[in-house]
Amino acid sequence: MRVFVADHPLITHKLTVLRNAKTPQPTFRLLIEELMTLLAYEATREVRVEPHEIETPVAPTTGVRLSHPLPLIVPILRAGLGMLEGMVKLVPTAEVGFLGMVRDEETLEPTTYAERLPDDLSGRQCFVLDPMLATGGSLAAAIKFLFDRGADDVTAICVLGTPEGVEVLEKAAEGRKVTLVLGALDEGLNEQAYIVPGLGDAGDRLYGTI
Ligand code: PRP
Numbered sequence: 650m651r652v653f654v655a656d657h658p659l660i661t662h663k664l665t666v667l668r669n670a671k672t673p674q675p676t677f678r679l680l681i682e683e684l685m686t687l688l689a690y691e692a693t694r695e696v697r698v699e700p701h702e703i704e705t706p707v708a709p710t711t712g713v714r715l716s717h718p719l720p721l722i723v724p725i726l727r728a729g730l731g732m733l734e735g736m737v738k739l740v741p742t743a744e745v746g747f748l749g750m751v752r753d754e755e756t757l758e759p760t761t762y763a764e765r766l767p768d769d770l771s772g773r774q775c776f777v778l779d780p781m782l783a784t785g786g787s788l789a790a791a792i793k794f795l796f797d798r799g800a801d802d803v804t805a806i807c808v809l810g811t812p813e814g815v816e817v818l819e820k821a822a823e824g825r826k827v828t829l830v831l832g833a834l835d836e837g838l839n840e841q842a843y844i845v846p847g848l849g850d851a852g853d854r855l856y857g858t859i
């Protein structure tokens with residue numbers, strides 16, 4: 650598994666505002682979307698393209714367009730939904746599928762409660778969006794779900810991650826092509842398995858359920 654951790658002062662600046670417990674909900678939402686667009690630039694570095702011939706007002710030339718099958722973007726509900734607009738801004742023609750997952754806050758086990766994905770993902774590049782990689786249980790279950798449907802190239806994009814989560818994801822990848830793009834790699838987890846220093850509960854802060 651390849652891991653990229655963003656290294657850009659604008660990303661660090663936006664993350665600082667996002668982490669601040671005093672940041673109001675509308676600003677939090679906007680920042681998640683903006684950060685996603687910045688991370689999408691790195692995450693789509695190897696998106697598949699094919700040659701495409703066009704004519705400029707001056708001369709014919711060959712550029713590129715996205716190859717078929719088009720990439721599949723999979724936000725993990727709820728919190729991943731906050732990243733979707735930021736991603737489709739950059740890849741507007743991509744297809745979107747949904748996975749609903751929630752982790753039990755006692756056992757930390759993830760449960761899948763919703764799924765709306767193509768039946769066959771063979772040959773598809775999949776981009777999974779979830780702001781938080783904490784224990785890694787949810788994202789590991791999500792990529793396993795995609796592998797079981799035939800995907801062989803999965804890029805996970807998270808705003809924050811932990812070393813524990815990265816290790817769990819590495820095991821779940823089992824030698825398959827998985828790329829992880831993080832806005833920042835935090836110190837670790839607290840006793841409630843929250844990311845430290847983190848930003849709190851991403852879903853609650855996005856949707857005002859605090
Ligand atoms: C959060 C987050 C991840 C998961 C991370 O979702 O968005 O999906 O927890 O934790 P893990 O790495 O330990 O599995 P949550 O289960 O709170 O659901 P929500 O998005 O509906 O708030």
Ligand code: URA
Nearest residue numbers: 783843844849850851
């Ligand atoms: N889920 C969150 O939203 N935040 C954390 O810190 C851990 C899991």
